[in-house]
Amino acid sequence: MIRGVLLIALLVVAASVVGLGIARGSGYVLIAYEGFxxxxxxxxxxxxxxVLWLAFYLLRVLLRVLGVSSALANPWSRRHRSRRGRKASEQGLLELAEGRWSPALKHLRLAAEQDPQPLMYYLGAARAANQLGDYESSDNLLERALTRQPRAELAVALTHAELQQARGNLQGAHDTLSAMLERHPHHPEVLRRLLDLQRQRGDSAAVVGLLPELRKQKVLADSELRDIERQAWRAALLDASLHGHEQGDTLQxxxxxxxxxxxxxRNDPELLLIYTEQLRQAGAEAQAEETLRAALKKHYEPRLVELYGQLRGSDTGRQLQSAEAWLSEHAEDPVLLRALARMSLHHQLWGKARDYYEASLGFSRDPQTCAELARLLNRLGETERSNQLFQEGLGLFNSRTPLPAPR
Structure with a gap:
């Protein structure tokens, strides 16, 4: 309303100015150029x-209207291609998210051909083709994406490795990621993907080899990295023992x-336990005993004491004395007392073994301790007490491992 009033006012002022100008004089214009x-x-x-300006303006408007009309009428016009591309991209991305692979492949492929930045559409189309089992089309779409956007080599390669991994082609995925690691040595995502792949392959040596770079680049949190490192070394120790058995040289x-x-x-109790247990299984009990004794002198750990009591070192008397020395600080540890009872049995010290077993049960009614003391008492001729302990141990075991309810 206000703008209309202002426009009318301006027109009135302009007409007044023109009228005054005409009234004061008509003026004169002469344009001469050669014969004109x-x-x-x-x-x-x-x-x-x-009049000329108005004619030019109207001509431009007419041409614009005619151009829009022809674009609307022509199905192959740029306007129509752009609209089809937008529609295909919207539908394709939605279908990809909903798991409708076949229509997603069709629409994303169309969107990729229409868009000047087609990378995401090609990658989505490759995923859809991979889900449909059309691996050749999937790889071709990735190659097309690389051709259209050469600078997106890393993104295309990461997607290719992911799809190869989904197909079960772990070696192909490994080759792809290894090539990218050579071209991008410190890239966090390449390192992370390669770590996941090596863990899936069960290649503990390769995981261990990646750990220094993972720590240097801070790809993972420290706690997560420590867990992965422990798991990798655990698997490496078990693999080494297995390979040793296969090669006929278990220990090397x-x-x-x-x-x-x-x-x-090497001071980690869990890894130390695995190492010494593998030594024990390989028949190197004396070496396992020495390793555990040295570790327990530095740090007392009940899990290690449990295995220590099951070993027979080269000098069982020294082994027993070393374990008894730990009583000064751990006299109420039932695991240590049971271990001492077992070592006493090695020396046929029946009374001493019985005392240690009884002391262990005084701190913890463990079914294993009950069973071992029951066997000792049976050997000593105390049948009634032996049967009582067997029954007690069986009851404790059943209470800890309840039977499934009948159907």
Whole structure:
């Protein structure tokens, strides 16, 4: 409303100014150029200019209207192609998210051909083709994406490795990621993907090899990295023992793996337990006993004491004395007392073994301790007490491992 009033006011002022100008004089305009000569009054000349400007403006509007009309009428016009591309991209992305692979492949492929930045559409179409089992089309779409956007090599390669991994082609995924690691040595995502792949393949040596770079680049949180590192070394120790059995030399691969570990990991109770247990299974009980005794002198750990009591070192008397020395600080540890009872049995110290078993049961009614003391008492001829302990141990075991309810 206000704008209309202002416009009318301006028109009135302009007409007044023009009227005053005409009243004061008509003016004179002369344009002469070689043989051309134009003469008119000033106001006629200005009116002619105004008419020419209006004619030019109307012609532009007419041409624009005709162009829009032809674009609307022509199904292959740029306008229609752009609209089809937008529609295909919207539908394709929605279908991809909903798991409708076949229509998603069709629409995303169309959107990729229409869009000047087609990377995301090609990658989505490749995923859809991969889900449909059309691996050749999937790879071709990735190649097309790389051709259209060469600078997106890493993104295309990561997607390719992911799809190869989904197909079960772990070696192909490994080759793809290894090539990218050579071209981008410190890239966090390449390192993370390669770590996940090596863990899936069960290649503990490769995981261990990646750990220094993972820590340096801070790809994972420290706690997560420590867990992965422990799992990798655990698997490496078990693999070394297995390979040793296969090669007929059980101990050397195990020793080599153990020496490759840092001191912090050689002091880790869980890894130490695995190492000494593998030594025990390989018949190297004396070496396992020495390793555990040295570790327990530094740090007392009940899990290690449990295994220590099951070993027979080269000097069982010294082994027993070393364990009894720990009683000064851990006299109420039922695991240590049971271990001492077992070592006493090795020396046929029946009374001493019985006392240690009884002391262990005084701190913890463990079914294993009950069973071992029951066997000892049976050997000593105390049948009634032996049967009582067997029954008690069986009851404790059943209470800890309840039977499934009948159907």
């Amino acid at each position: 000569r134009y003469e008119s009054s000033l106001w006629v000349f200005l009116a002619a200019l105004l 691969p195990l020793h080599n793996t153990w020496q490759q570990m840092g001191q912090a990991h």
